[in-house]
Amino acid sequence: MIGLLASLVDGLLVGSVYGLAAMGISLIWGVMDVINLTHGAMIVAGMFSLYLMVEFLGVPAYVTLPPILIGGLIVGIALYWIAVHRMIGQPPLMSLLSTFAVNLVLIGLGTAQWGTVLFNVPVSLPGSSIGRYTFPGTHIAAALLTAAIAFLLYLFLFHTRPGKAVRAVSGNREAAELVGIPTTRVLALAFGLGVALACVSGMLIGTMFPFTVLSGDAYQLKSFVVTVLGGLGNPAGALIGGIAIGLFEGLTTPFMPVNWTLVFEFVLFVVALIAFPGGLLSLRLPRRAE
Amino acid sequence: MTALLAIENLGKRFGGLAAVQDLSFEVAEHEILGLIGPNGAGKSTLFNLINGVFKPDSGRVVFRGADITGMAPYLVARAGLARTHQIVQPLGAMSVRENCTVGACFGRENLPLAAARQIAEEVAVFVGLGDRLDVPASQLTVAGKKRLELARALSAQPTLLLLDEVLAGLNPTEVERMIAVIRRIRERGVTILMIEHLMQAIMSLSDRIVVLNTGQKLAEGSPSEVANDPAVIEAYLGDPELAAEFRGALA
Amino acid sequence: MKAVEAKKPGLAAGGVLRRPFFWIMAAIVAAFAVAPSIGNDVELREDLLLAAVYITLASNINLILGYAGYVNFGSIVFFGLGGYFTVYFMSALGWNLVAASLIGGLAVSALAYAFGLGILRLRGAYFALATIGVNEAVQAFVTNFTPWGAGTGIYLSTELFLPLGGPAQALWVIYYALVGVMGLSLYLSYFIKISKFGLGLRAIGENEDAAAVLGVPTPRYKTMVYCVSAFLPAVAGGLYFFKGAFIQPIDAFDLNFSTEAIVTAMLGGQGTVLGPALGAYVYEQLRSWLLTSDTFANFQLVISGALLLVIVLFAPGGLMGWLYRRWPGLRKVLE
Numbered sequence: 044m045i046g047l048l049a050s051l052v053d054g055l056l057v058g059s060v061y062g063l064a065a066m067g068i069s070l071i072w073g074v075m076d077v078i079n080l081t082h083g084a085m086i087v088a089g090m091f092s093l094y095l096m097v098e099f100l101g102v103p104a105y106v107t108l109p110p111i112l113i114g115g116l117i118v119g120i121a122l123y124w125i126a127v128h129r130m131i132g133q134p135p136l137m138s139l140l141s142t143f144a145v146n147l148v149l150i151g152l153g154t155a156q157w158g159t160v161l162f163n164v165p166v167s168l169p170g171s172s173i174g175r176y177t178f179p180g181t182h183i184a185a186a187l188l189t190a191a192i193a194f195l196l197y198l199f200l201f202h203t204r205p206g207k208a209v210r211a212v213s214g215n216r217e218a219a220e221l222v223g224i225p226t227t228r229v230l231a232l233a234f235g236l237g238v239a240l241a242c243v244s245g246m247l248i249g250t251m252f253p254f255t256v257l258s259g260d261a262y263q264l265k266s267f268v269v270t271v272l273g274g275l276g277n278p279a280g281a282l283i284g285g286i287a288i289g290l291f292e293g294l295t296t297p298f299m300p301v302n303w304t305l306v307f308e309f310v311l312f313v314v315a316l317i318a319f320p321g322g323l324l325s326l327r328l329p330r331r332a333e
Numbered sequence: 334m335t336a337l338l339a340i341e342n343l344g345k346r347f348g349g350l351a352a353v354q355d356l357s358f359e360v361a362e363h364e365i366l367g368l369i370g371p372n373g374a375g376k377s378t379l380f381n382l383i384n385g386v387f388k389p390d391s392g393r394v395v396f397r398g399a400d401i402t403g404m405a406p407y408l409v410a411r412a413g414l415a416r417t418h419q420i421v422q423p424l425g426a427m428s429v430r431e432n433c434t435v436g437a438c439f440g441r442e443n444l445p446l447a448a449a450r451q452i453a454e455e456v457a458v459f460v461g462l463g464d465r466l467d468v469p470a471s472q473l474t475v476a477g478k479k480r481l482e483l484a485r486a487l488s489a490q491p492t493l494l495l496l497d498e499v500l501a502g503l504n505p506t507e508v509e510r511m512i513a514v515i516r517r518i519r520e521r522g523v524t525i526l527m528i529e530h531l532m533q534a535i536m537s538l539s540d541r542i543v544v545l546n547t548g549q550k551l552a553e554g555s556p557s558e559v560a561n562d563p564a565v566i567e568a569y570l571g572d573p574e575l576a577a578e579f580r581g582a583l584a
Numbered sequence: 585m586k587a588v589e590a591k592k593p594g595l596a597a598g599g600v601l602r603r604p605f606f607w608i609m610a611a612i613v614a615a616f617a618v619a620p621s622i623g624n625d626v627e628l629r630e631d632l633l634l635a636a637v638y639i640t641l642a643s644n645i646n647l648i649l650g651y652a653g654y655v656n657f658g659s660i661v662f663f664g665l666g667g668y669f670t671v672y673f674m675s676a677l678g679w680n681l682v683a684a685s686l687i688g689g690l691a692v693s694a695l696a697y698a699f700g701l702g703i704l705r706l707r708g709a710y711f712a713l714a715t716i717g718v719n720e721a722v723q724a725f726v727t728n729f730t731p732w733g734a735g736t737g738i739y740l741s742t743e744l745f746l747p748l749g750g751p752a753q754a755l756w757v758i759y760y761a762l763v764g765v766m767g768l769s770l771y772l773s774y775f776i777k778i779s780k781f782g783l784g785l786r787a788i789g790e791n792e793d794a795a796a797v798l799g800v801p802t803p804r805y806k807t808m809v810y811c812v813s814a815f816l817p818a819v820a821g822g823l824y825f826f827k828g829a830f831i832q833p834i835d836a837f838d839l840n841f842s843t844e845a846i847v848t849a850m851l852g853g854q855g856t857v858l859g860p861a862l863g864a865y866v867y868e869q870l871r872s873w874l875l876t877s878d879t880f881a882n883f884q885l886v887i888s889g890a891l892l893l894v895i896v897l898f899a900p901g902g903l904m905g906w907l908y909r910r911w912p913g914l915r916k917v918l919e
Contacts, residue, residue, distance in 0.1 A: 056634065137900070309717045312717040422794035424787055435800065562841070
């Protein structure tokens, strides 16, 4: 029983990072109705940035977070201009395909460079032990950093002008334009933020688990499951959804081979898409006037 | 005359807003029934309730004696009820001909392709789009798109036609032409229920008028009865331009 | 886009036989069948076999993507499942190739119906994501499913090639069968396009809600096109994996393959009949060349992605779109 509890706690820790990744998708989806299929590649970019900086520049693992965050922001803004800008206002299919195309290019370049070799970034951090069970230090650190970043995001969205502009544009783009908000720049910023979140979550995952160039796909899919569970365009929901998935994995992995967990997650994904288009949270919150 | 369409105690809420409340009226066969009311009165919502886009919270919609309440839109169309949209919805990449063929194929008669094409062409010519049959719908003018919206609905050979502000956005000449077309449609035996803001047009076209306000029926009767109804005038006095139009329409 | 001359003979009374396009497709199929046969050119056959598979996948995904406007990212699930059913029927139940692949195809269409019940009510991006979910769920399931070899897959013994006249002969039989499947895909695409069903699908692709109001039975049509678009790829999968005598989950459900189907359909011109075939053929030739070239062997995905990006951003009409703009007269002859 304690073992199960330990598994659940660990699931909570790891799940929060899934939530962080999902926040990246959710933010972009909510603000501009675009599904960012470069998400997986950006997670991998975060992982490899961590690896390269630690291995070749000798930077301590967690110190890489700020540069990765900023780098992600810049890359995200660039990606917006390359693949997304022209697709705004067009059917969602088009931005789906354009971001998908960029993803192919990036993963293709990645596999050309690094193949499918497994990489590992050893991070030694003392864990916390309760009885026989140890919670890896990296997991605890990742969860704490996730909470910090989520809090910063909240501060940004609700207490800064650019952040409020982002929320305005996601609510009603035309109205925001009429009020004089430079919507295109806001969209680019929002996209950059979403990508930055993806990169940082990749970095945190890289401190916890080994990875390959192709790992991004699996985490991207998890991000979608989480986003759908939490409600599209709802970053808070994404975080909660991530924790829910983490808990689900903590609950099931002690009892069944890892592969079956995947099956359940994907089935859950499809079921959630069908049954809860507003996300799990939409079931509990009272209806608010739009 | 038997009622072709009967709206019985229809109600629909969106969150806290009652868009349509306990609404009842009938449309008789072969008549043109005009539906007017200030903005937000629930007219377009009513259309959406009739053709199945929204499901009502209460009440019934009875068409030709059959209960069609909440039926899927494509089934309603198959039953012989066609509608145009306030904001036109052309199938952009397809030509005028193809748009109308869709209407003819999947409407009341459920025609095979070849027969549908013929009907489509006839209707397009009838409505005045005969010279633009093979133009992609997205390239038409606003007036053209409105005509296409009408032609497409008509191609389905409906028994009842719901027109949602077909005259909006047209200049006076185009309005005249469209009014003539609507009269010819009725002459062919189609019953018409139309929403319109152009007072003179709807007053002259309609056999009877139903006035909606905040989702409820305010008045019902012949155009002159309705225009003289104090409750109606009061509802519109809140909108002075419309009140002036009313007086102008009576003159 | 210029107006289209719409006065073409219809489906009735053999009118379709008078349309040149009918014979153009026949010529393509004939070319595929005949070209490697002269001189027993095995290398050409293998090249064209892969092209035929790509063309089959692209043409079938065009039904749901180009006509109805629904992106099926996970369409490879039909190909993979078809492969598994066929291989299983032949190795475990001893059926012959024809029965195994055809029944396999039907089984996959039935599964498509079941999937469709769940996911076809979703729109746009939700549907696209759900198709990925379906593919991944099926792959994860098969990886755990021991009767189908779980993660290691199923190997076919070469004895199974004997009824076809031995391995060398069998490869020719499979090739002709695949060419046949390709031809059927092209004709299927064509007949749907000029039919009432196709008109309804295109209306759905333009504006699904408006189409429903016009009377197009959208749920039924979407289900039909989804199931129909599953059948021939499933048969092709059966033939393909039988030929390789081996099937495993990562090959059978490789999302890259269905991505390539989408890319090729768009490259050639989605919504047309010839477009996906053209795009698939061009792409397959490009890909083969890349694989044999030392520098570019790893860049297959990069090229796919770059191509797709360019098409989506600058030329959504693909090759056919460009051809039609350049020579508008072609519209009267081609589909």
